[in-house]
Amino acid sequence: MTPPDTHVDAETALDHAPAGHKDDLRLWLRMLSCARLIEAEIRRRLRINFDTTLPRFDFLAQLERAPDGLTPGEISRRMMVTGGNVTGLAARLEEEGLIERRAVREDRRAVTLRLTPSGRREFARQSAAHEDWVAELLGGLSATDRGALLRLLDRTRRSVRGAISEGGA
Structure with a gap:
């Protein structure tokens, strides 16, 4: 006889929780679970297909959105993330020729970081694949489902922001 599965995820554990906020907790855990599943798969695919990491991808994405460059801060x-994380990532990306440092005219001690032409091409490759992966991962949802989910998540975001601005406990 096989022993019962002793591993129980947090959402399943709520089945035995008292009434009250159980549905709120279950919803939070379901959203977190979905986000983590998608993120883990994106990380895996970035590693396999581009020999890169999600933080490196995110770093390049920030610079792609700022053609004039951004300061490390x-x-x-x-x-x-911490400044130390940015410094380390920037050094490696610069070594690979994906980004460049430029001194700020007004303050020679300050620098901005920008994508190089090679960095722009590489990020374009990665972001196109990333977009396809997300579409694939969410492909089981109909257009109607995606629209409804977007509206519900927008209402959720407004609810959370409202609770924060009211100074919740």
Whole structure:
């Protein structure tokens, strides 16, 4: 006889939780689970297809959105990572010829980081694949389902922002 599965995910564990906020917790865990599944698969595919990581992809994406470049501090804030993480990523991407540093005219101590032409081409390849992967992963949803989900997630975001602005506990 096979022993019962002792691994229980957090959402299943809620089945035995008392009434009240159980549905709210289940919804939060389901959203988190979906996001984690998609992210893990994107990470895997970036590694296999481009020998890169999601942070490197995100770094290049930030620079793609800012043709005039960004300071390391701006990238750090946008990516919500430490300056040390940005410094290390920037050094490796610069070594590979994907980004370049440029001194700021007004302050020679400050630098902006920009994609090189090679970096633009590489990011274009990666972002096209990324877009296809996301479409594939969400391909089981109809256009109607995607539209409904977008509307519900927009309402969810507004609800969360409202709760935050009201100074919740």
